[in-house]
Amino acid sequence: MEQEQISLAAQIRAARALCAMSQAALAEAAGVSSMTVKRAEGSGQPYPSDNAIAAIRAALEAAGVIFIDENGEGPGVRLKKNG
Template identity: 55%
Template sequence: MASIRQVKAARALLGWSQGDLAERSGVSKPTVARLETGEGELGGYADTRDKILSALEAAGVIFIEQNGEGPGVRLRKS
């Protein structure tokens, strides 16, 4: 499971707006905006979370689990 901060960081690495993420994931922009206002783990329906995370991963984002240094994101090598 990814955190809201990881999703925001992933968008920043890709240079995507909330609208870009909405378009690429098939989730509405208001839903993306609503989900990003919280703290902690990415909420919403499981299907919605899967669409958002799949779109980011398809674009090259790797979600890094908590490993002593904290969770994070990075881009896959091209």
């Protein structure tokens, strides 16, 4: 797995935890299989397609997650402010 995929896998795991969302719930929201979510989180091969990753990310963003790009301190995630 490439470094970029490792970082994104960690972001997806953290984002799902912030939303208190199960892998199954994220899979349903993203329109992908639970196995695809598991592989996106770094637990299996092959790594999901770009379309599957985009769907997972969109589902997490719809749940209130902001993905933070690499900025010298590393990539991350946080929740949007309410209100």
